Amino acid sequence: MAKVQIGEQTIGAGQPPMLIGEVAQAHDGSLNLAHAYIEAIADAGAHAVKFQTHIASAESTAEESFRKSSAWIEESKADFWTRTGFNAEQWAGLAKHAAERKIIFLSSPFSVEAVELLEKLDVAAWKIASGEVTNFQMFEQMARSSKPILLSAGMSDWDEQDRVVGFIQSLGSPLALFQCTTAYPCPPEEVGLNLMAELRERYETPVGLSDHSGAIYAGLAAAAQGADMVEVHVTLSRELPGTSVEASVTTAELAQLAEGLAAIDAMQANPVDKDQMAADKAKLRPVFFRSVVAKEDLAKGTVLTKESLTTKKPGTGISGERLNDLVGKTLVRDVVKDQLLAEEDIA
Numbered sequence: 001m002a003k004v005q006i007g008e009q010t011i012g013a014g015q016p017p018m019l020i021g022e023v024a025q026a027h028d029g030s031l032n033l034a035h036a037y038i039e040a041i042a043d044a045g046a047h048a049v050k051f052q053t054h055i056a057s058a059e060s061t062a063e064e065s066f067r068k069s070s071a072w073i074e075e076s077k078a079d080f081w082t083r084t085g086f087n088a089e090q091w092a093g094l095a096k097h098a099a100e101r102k103i104i105f106l107s108s109p110f111s112v113e114a115v116e117l118l119e120k121l122d123v124a125a126w127k128i129a130s131g132e133v134t135n136f137q138m139f140e141q142m143a144r145s146s147k148p149i150l151l152s153a154g155m156s157d158w159d160e161q162d163r164v165v166g167f168i169q170s171l172g173s174p175l176a177l178f179q180c181t182t183a184y185p186c187p188p189e190e191v192g193l194n195l196m197a198e199l200r201e202r203y204e205t206p207v208g209l210s211d212h213s214g215a216i217y218a219g220l221a222a223a224a225q226g227a228d229m230v231e232v233h234v235t236l237s238r239e240l241p242g243t244s245v246e247a248s249v250t251t252a253e254l255a256q257l258a259e260g261l262a263a264i265d266a267m268q269a270n271p272v273d274k275d276q277m278a279a280d281k282a283k284l285r286p287v288f289f290r291s292v293v294a295k296e297d298l299a300k301g302t303v304l305t306k307e308s309l310t311t312k313k314p315g316t317g318i319s320g321e322r323l324n325d326l327v328g329k330t331l332v333r334d335v336v337k338d339q340l341l342a343e344e345d346i347a
Contacts, residue, residue, distance in 0.1 A: 004148045004174045004206050007104040007124035009047050011176060011228040012206045016265040019219075019258050020106065020231040021046040025054075026242045029084035031093075033236075038097050040251040041234055045258030048104035050127060050231070053091065053118055054081035058111035088117055095121040106150075108132075115141045123147065126173075130154035130182050133164045143171035150229070152210045154180035165203050177203060178231060179222075180210035184247040191218045193225055212247040216257040223264045230261060289315025291340045292323050302331045304346070317341055 003012030011018050021041035027034040034051070041049045060078040075083070086094070091107070098105035108127045109115045115126070115138055125148040132138065133153050142149060149168055153161050168175050179195045191213060200207040208229025209222035219230040233248035242248075249257065290311035298308060304326050311320035317340030318326070329346045 002174070002205065004176045006048070006148055006150075009104060011208075013228075014269075015228065016269075017208070017223050017227050017261050018048065018229045019046045019254075019261055020048040020050050020229065021234040021254055022050045022231055024050075024052045024233060024244055025080075025084045026233070026235055026240070026244065026248065027084070028240075028242060031086060031090055034086070034094055035097055036236065037234065038094065038101060038103070040236060041254065042098075042101035042103040044251050044254040045262075046103065046254060048106050048124075049098055050106040050108065051094065052129070053107045053109045053114040054085055055111055055113050055117070056081035056085065058113040088120070091117060092121055095123070109138065109142075112138050112141050119145055125150055128152060130156070130180055133160065136167055139168055139171060139173075143168075143173045146173065148174040148176060150176050150178065152178040152180035154182035154210070175203075176206040176208065176229065178208050178210035178229065181212065184212050184244055185214040186212040186218075186247065188213065188218070191221075193218070193221055196222065196225060196227060212244070214247045214249065216249055216253050216260065219257050220260045220264065223261045224268075226268070230257070232257065286315045287313075289313070290320035291315055291317030292320060292326060293317070293341065294335045294337055294339050296337050298331055298335050300331055300334050304329050304331065309341075312338065312340075314340075318343065 003010055003015065006018065009018050021044065023034065023037045027037060038049050056078040060081060064077045095105045104124050105121070106123060106125060106127050107118055108129045109118055110129070110132060126142045127150045130152045133156055151164065151168065153164060156164065165175065177199045179192050179199060181190045181192055183190055191211065193209070196207045196209065206228035208227045208231065209218060210231040211218045212233060219232055222230055232254065233244045234254055235242065235245050235248035235250060238245055238250065290313055292309055293312045295308050295310045302308070306327055309323055309326060311323060326341070326346060331345060332347045333345055335341065335345060
């Protein structure tokens with residue numbers, strides 16, 4: 001399986017999973033809030049922060065259906081994209097801020113014009129949202145940069161996914177795939193962790209999970225199954241309005257997820273040899289293991305029975321596993337209750 005380089009982060013076999021915190025439109029058009037998300041996601045330990053770049057005039061027509069961006073605002077998608085969009089200078093400021101925090105800046109474009117805007121920012125990779133898998137014109141524009149393409153296809157069947165992957169690969173762009181289910185929030189039974197292995201085998205690319213469950217469990221489970229990337233939506237608070245708050249983790253949860261991914265990577269990167277582990281822990285055996293002891297005061301000449309013996313700590317005497325071997329043996333000296341038996345006590 002080929003490895004893919006995204007900025008300073010390498011993804012693929014033998015590499016730690018890349019954690020991407022997705023802001024999308026959670027900033028609701030506030031530039032200050034967008035910068036706050038960069039700070040919070042960097043502080044949480046994610047490797048990348050991802051936005052969405054929508055240019056209403058290039059993306060939507062009056063025919064596009066309306067949406068509710070909050071309980072109190074009803075507007076067309078075009079109006080929503082306009083209200084929550086940033087200009088080129090503002091996008092450049094966000095990218096610069098991410099670089100200053102040493103976190104990779106990504107943004108999903110939703111038009112050729114958005115690709116052109118982001119190209120000027122020298123983004124590290126292109127993230128394709130599930131709804132853009134038929135936008136081959138945009139893929140061609142992306143491929144001119146030779147930057148990696150990260151593809152989600154949460155509404156595609158295998159035939160469509162094959163066509164999209166084949167087209168992108170024909171362009172020569174490095175490719176990584178996300179298992180993604182387009183549901184906000186996504187219930188556990190629809191996450192589809194099983195599809196990561198199938199994607200990896202089918203296309204021989206790095207594979208990750210783009211998660212919309214609103215919790216950290218799916219991301220941790222994906223990492224335990226070898227995910228090369230984990231992407232989650234992020235909110236500063238579940239009390240904030242927004243179009244994907246229910247499908248987001250909080251920044252505190254993002255920090256937990258980052259810590260968990262690092263721990264899982266450490267486990268997977270360091271297989272344990274059981275015999276060596278036992279040798280390393282041998283000094284602990286006397287503390288935790290048991291020895292055979294007299295259950296009561298026993299005189300010299302007593303023939304040992306199961307009823308006269310038991311096992312207790314410490315494990316410095318005859319191992320507890322040998323209790324049955326001692327049954328029928330004869331004591332050659334007196335022993336007292338709870339005395340650890342020794343080999344020289346028995347004939």
